[in-house]
Amino acid sequence: MVVSDTNRQLVIIGGAEDKQGDCTILREFVRRSGGINARIVVMTVATELPREVGEDYMRIFERLGVEDVRIVDTVEREDANTSTYLEAIDKATGVFFTGGNQARITSVLRETELDRLLHKRLAEGLVIGGTSAGAAMMPDMMIVEGDSETNPRIEIVEMEPGMAFLPGVVIDQHFAQRGRIGRLLSAVAQQPVNLGFGIDENTAIVVTNNQIEVVGEGAITVLDVSGITHTNLGQILKDEDLALCGVKLHILPHGYRFDLASRQPIFENNVSTTNQTDAQAQDMPLVESA
Amino acid sequence: MVVSDTNRQLVIIGGAEDKQGDCTILREFVRRSGGINARIVVMTVATELPREVGEDYMRIFERLGVEDVRIVDTVEREDANTSTYLEAIDKATGVFFTGGNQARITSVLRETELDRLLHKRLAEGLVIGGTSAGAAMMPDMMIVEGDSETNPRIEIVEMEPGMAFLPGVVIDQHFAQRGRIGRLLSAVAQQPVNLGFGIDENTAIVVTNNQIEVVGEGAITVLDVSGITHTNLGQILKDEDLALCGVKLHILPHGYRFDLASRQPIFENNVSTTNQTDAQAQDMPLVESA
Numbered sequence: 001m002v003v004s005d006t007n008r009q010l011v012i013i014g015g016a017e018d019k020q021g022d023c024t025i026l027r028e029f030v031r032r033s034g035g036i037n038a039r040i041v042v043m044t045v046a047t048e049l050p051r052e053v054g055e056d057y058m059r060i061f062e063r064l065g066v067e068d069v070r071i072v073d074t075v076e077r078e079d080a081n082t083s084t085y086l087e088a089i090d091k092a093t094g095v096f097f098t099g100g101n102q103a104r105i106t107s108v109l110r111e112t113e114l115d116r117l118l119h120k121r122l123a124e125g126l127v128i129g130g131t132s133a134g135a136a137m138m139p140d141m142m143i144v145e146g147d148s149e150t151n152p153r154i155e156i157v158e159m160e161p162g163m164a165f166l167p168g169v170v171i172d173q174h175f176a177q178r179g180r181i182g183r184l185l186s187a188v189a190q191q192p193v194n195l196g197f198g199i200d201e202n203t204a205i206v207v208t209n210n211q212i213e214v215v216g217e218g219a220i221t222v223l224d225v226s227g228i229t230h231t232n233l234g235q236i237l238k239d240e241d242l243a244l245c246g247v248k249l250h251i252l253p254h255g256y257r258f259d260l261a262s263r264q265p266i267f268e269n270n271v272s273t274t275n276q277t278d279a280q281a282q283d284m285p286l287v288e289s290a
Numbered sequence: 291m292v293v294s295d296t297n298r299q300l301v302i303i304g305g306a307e308d309k310q311g312d313c314t315i316l317r318e319f320v321r322r323s324g325g326i327n328a329r330i331v332v333m334t335v336a337t338e339l340p341r342e343v344g345e346d347y348m349r350i351f352e353r354l355g356v357e358d359v360r361i362v363d364t365v366e367r368e369d370a371n372t373s374t375y376l377e378a379i380d381k382a383t384g385v386f387f388t389g390g391n392q393a394r395i396t397s398v399l400r401e402t403e404l405d406r407l408l409h410k411r412l413a414e415g416l417v418i419g420g421t422s423a424g425a426a427m428m429p430d431m432m433i434v435e436g437d438s439e440t441n442p443r444i445e446i447v448e449m450e451p452g453m454a455f456l457p458g459v460v461i462d463q464h465f466a467q468r469g470r471i472g473r474l475l476s477a478v479a480q481q482p483v484n485l486g487f488g489i490d491e492n493t494a495i496v497v498t499n500n501q502i503e504v505v506g507e508g509a510i511t512v513l514d515v516s517g518i519t520h521t522n523l524g525q526i527l528k529d530e531d532l533a534l535c536g537v538k539l540h541i542l543p544h545g546y547r548f549d550l551a552s553r554q555p556i557f558e559n560n561v562s563t564t565n566q567t568d569a570q571a572q573d574m575p576l577v578e579s580a
Contacts, residue, residue: 148469149466149467149468149469150466150467150508151466151490151508151509151511151541151543152509152541176439176440176441176469176471176472177439177440177469178439178469179438179439179466179467179468179469179470179471180469181466181469181471181511182466185541200441218440218441218531219441219442219531219532219533221441221471223539229555230555230557232543240543241508241509241543241544242509242541242543243509243541243542243543243546244539244540244541245540245541245542245555246538246540247538247539247540247541248536248537248538248539249513249534249537249538249539250534250535250536250537251441251442251475251532251533251534251535251537252533252535253441253522253530253531253532253533254531256533265519265520265535267520
């Protein structure tokens with residue numbers, strides 16, 4: 001897994017985040033972006049309803065006290081070289097990608113001036129957030145589409161290059177709600193990466209450098225295929241069933257943390273790294289998450 | 291895990307098995323029950339439509355060449371002590387439980403003469419099959435009902451004693467199709483067992499003593515919590531989110547085998563028992579399943 005040592009901060013949301021109540025996740029995005037002094041850009045490139053969706057988020061961020069909120073709607077690739085848009089990104093402290101179609105994000109933005117600027121500013125401390133399609137596009141290879149509620153097969157998932165804000169992992173969203181473990185396993189098994197993150201609705205992973213913290217109502221499902229003991233991946237045809245043995249799985253709800261470099265949940269006394277085989281769940285020494 | 295050393299043969303189906311085409315799974319049940327010389331009893335206790343459902347299975351088994359097929363419909367507990375029913379079970383080579391409501395199976399049959407006779411005959415070589423509710427009731431503790439498409443929480447799954455034909459595990463059905471990994475994780479974490487089996491639709495596990503073989507269209511998802519490194523199970527309230535770290539997961543499609551005693555997939559040269567950490571799926575030495 002390639003994880004560069006940047007100052008990156010990402011807020012990656014599994015879709016359907018609370019926009020009416022406490023807004024726990026969007027509040028976290030605003031706080032990290034500078035609170036009431038944040039300068040936020042809402043990127044509506046993924047959605048077919050840029051005005052409605054953009055103004056929704058603008059209202060929410062304003063309700064949370066942010067005065068400087070701008071909508072940037074890049075429709076064509078040439079829009080992504082527009083100087084006013086580039087200036088907005090250059091001054092922003094937080095950039096938020098709405099839901100919609102992740103393939104639209106990459107087809108309009110990848111390898112444009114705006115793309116290069118986002119990566120430069122991310123390394124300098126810009127917070128990038130995204131929900132649903134805006135979450136899917138975060139890795140270097142993203143799930144474009146795929147079947148839900150099926151066992152893993154090769155053909156059920158289609159991958160394309162993503163925006164590479166969080167390289168080295170695969171991300172899926174609306175995870176428990178749409179029964180997507182089969183497609184995430186299929187994606188991770190087929191990519192040269194070890195980690196898959198399935199993010200539930202109204203749940204986010206907040207990335208700070210190489211550390212992840214879970215925020216929100218549901219959980220994240222971490223799939224680690226680094227230690228698998230068997231797969232039939234090289235032998236089966238496209239429509240046949242995938243076998244995978246020895247996948248490591250973690251379920252991490254609100255407040256739990258995970259280290260991308262060591263691929264381990266983080267606990268204050270590192271109990272997670274000890275090897276307590278054959279111990280019953282009920283008999284384990286329990287440790288408070290940090 | 292308690293696994294007795296019997297001659298048990300079970301065919302445990304995740305629901306919605308093919309009844310029109312090749313009937314791969316029902317064919318396997320018939321073959322193990324003695325083929326065209328089988329004497330099959332169809333137990334309709336779980337369903338509210340015993341006549342329709344019973345006659346459906348009777349027609350299928352007859353189409354596969356079995357001449358001796360009987361329907362036993364126990365409605366009340368006293369029916370389970372009826373001598374004609376007991377004689378039918380005593381002579382049967384295969385007993386098949388239809389779908390419906392698993393709580394009806396246990397409330398009518400548990401600790402009756404018929405229950406005792408089924409266990410005695412199972413140890414003597416009787417094949418017991420079941421689909422959907424007829425699969426859920428197989429363990430000593432069964433999932434009665436639960437929420438699908440959610441992250442694991444304590445309250446989402448309700449458990450009751452099952453028929454204990456396959457003690458020491460938890461079974462869930464319609465698994466991928468209904469997004470049930472959250473509820474199966476919740477069930478396994480709360481029970482004093484280490485193994486959960488999620489069986490997809492039109493897919494079965496065929497149990498012979500302590501060995502399992504997968505048959506059918508989908509896959510089974512094996513969840514092994516014996517080596518978990520952390521859980522918050524003892525600390526959270528009923529409606530809070532469960533954390534589970536270090537669950538081992540196997541996806542096993544048609545033809546794959548699993549050993550209940552060692553909790554390992556079975557390969558001819560036992561590659562599954564070696565510890566090849568940090569190897570990529572794509573770079574693994576691949577082994578044909580037996």
